[in-house]
């Protein structure tokens with residue numbers, strides 16, 4: 537792979553890239569989305585490993601396509617050519633605030649993920665605030681294919697933010713799916729479903745001015761015809777890929793509401809760009825069923841990966857174990873995955889709050905057996921790698937190992953798209 541030296545302004549330790557800029561604009565207009573930047577006294581906001589000062593090697597920007605305008609047919613061809621050039625990834629790490637950060641993405645990639653999204657980044661804060669950029673967006677040359685996701689409600693601010701990351705990613709993604717109160721207050725995410733002209737202009741402006749393709753992540757409307765009109769509008773506006781979370785804006789609880797795979801299939805049938813399906817992926821059998829049912833080009837998984845980052849390598853938690861000879865102890869457990877994750881965090885530093893969150897989620901089953909260890913973790917105001925490694929060893933010594941189970945699921949050539 538062709539490499540290039542970054543300028544000192546883009547330097548990163550141990551081949552980790554952190555974005556910096558020579559300017560240091562005021563952060564006086566920060567939104568609640570960046571509240572954590574203002575609480576530096578909290579040790580959970582500190583980086584978990586120190587940043588060095590050496591220059592980093594990162595991939596040269598990919599030979600991306602010239603920006604729009606081009607004909608609709610040409611755009612479709614480009615969308616597919618780009619997707620194929622990336623290896624037609626089918627198993628993707630979904631965007632997750634505070635949870636799909638670099639070391640976690642790298643762990644999932646080791647265990648079968650073909651591509652990954654960053655957590656949602658706030659486009660205005662990202663374009664204005666150097667500290668936010670350097671804390672919240674890191675990458676490295678192995679971290680590809682990569683979707684960098686932003687929330688936005690101003691086309692020009694979004695473009696400014698996107699320009700800063702386009703050399704280091706394969707798609708700039710817009711989050712049109714966030715249903716949280718903070719998104720309502722900030723007027724972004726799924727609340728833009730009430731303002732489709734703004735949605736259209738966000739996509740159009742980005743697609744017309746970036747060299748990297750634009751993708752979107754959406755939720756469905758209660759009425760299928762609205763979802764289809766929405767998806768077609770996004771494609772016409774210049775989206776080169778659409779990821780569909782098959783729940784409505786009001787269906788926030790993923791455990792309570794099943795994702796609507798029929799709606800995802802309808803979107804896939806209606807669009808001509810690659811479509812990804814999101815929702816109800818708990819193990820590889822779900823991946824297979826989802827790809828077959830929807831005809832989608834790939835799947836995104838979020839909550840399941842947090843508990844079990846090895847899901848795309850065929851591992852299942854106890855909850856999804858089936859009776860039968862083929863369901864054996866896979867020789868891997870969540871404590872092993874935590875140790876691997878901690879080592880990746882030493883290599884690719886992130887704020888401790890992210891480390892703490894992953895340790896809780898990956899070791900949830902173990903903590904249910906030994907809640908006293910969880911209590912000890914909660915009492916630790918300031919974490920260290922040494923303490924965490926020691927905690928995992930103590931959990932193992934206490935016994936009651938919870939293995940991950942392994943089952944082979946052949947995806948085969950599941951549904952190559954007719955558009956491809």
Ligand SMILES: Cc1cc2nc3c(=O)[nH]c(=O)nc-3n(C[C@H](O)[C@H](O)[C@H](O)COP(=O)(O)O)c2cc1C
Pocket residue numbers: 630631632633634635654655656685711713714753781790814815816817836837838839840
């Ligand atoms: C901790 C967490 C953080 C999330 N953050 C984002 C985000 O930053 N951007 C986004 O588009 N979706 C976000 N989501 C939603 C997921 O990407 C995904 O759409 C949703 O969880 C449904 O997928 P699942 O059924 O596999 O969990 C988040 C989900 C979780 C659990």
